[in-house]
Amino acid sequence: MTRAWLLPILLGLCGVLVAVGMVAKGSPVPAAVLLVGFLGLAGVNSPLLFPRSITASEAMRRSAEDGRPVVYWRAGCPFCMSLRVRLGRDARRVHWVDIWRDPEGAAEVRAANDGNETVPTVFVAGRPHTNPDVEWVRGQLPPSSSRSRAR
Structure with missing residues (x-):
């Protein structure tokens, strides 16, 4: 457990x-x-409550490919829950890393926060942002691809 x-x-x-x-x-x-x-x-x-977590290395690799933010979180964190709930459907467009399940992710968060495991810590383009506003995070998402584009 x-x-x-x-x-x-x-x-x-x-x-x-x-x-x-x-x-x-x-x-x-x-x-x-x-x-x-x-x-x-x-x-x-x-x-x-959260989308399936992946490892920090996998999240960073995917983020480099698709430009989506990486959110480091942990269960029981009210700020993480608030971010997740307020993102709504957009939460599926973010890469989630549970720092309690991934020691590499916890190390990334500690490196970004002076040795503290302060979450949520959001990485965008390799730069950390601790407990950012949900609208800011939403603004960092790449435009969603539309299946039916005007020609």
């Missing part, structure tokens, strides 16, 4: 334990609501 799943698992287990206690005391409806809330928090804090 990696660090990325520790917080979601703990949230899920806490939700189950509290819900079981509430059901034992005769409050099944509030227990169900509370359990759904805890499981929702676990889902939001899990790696499932």
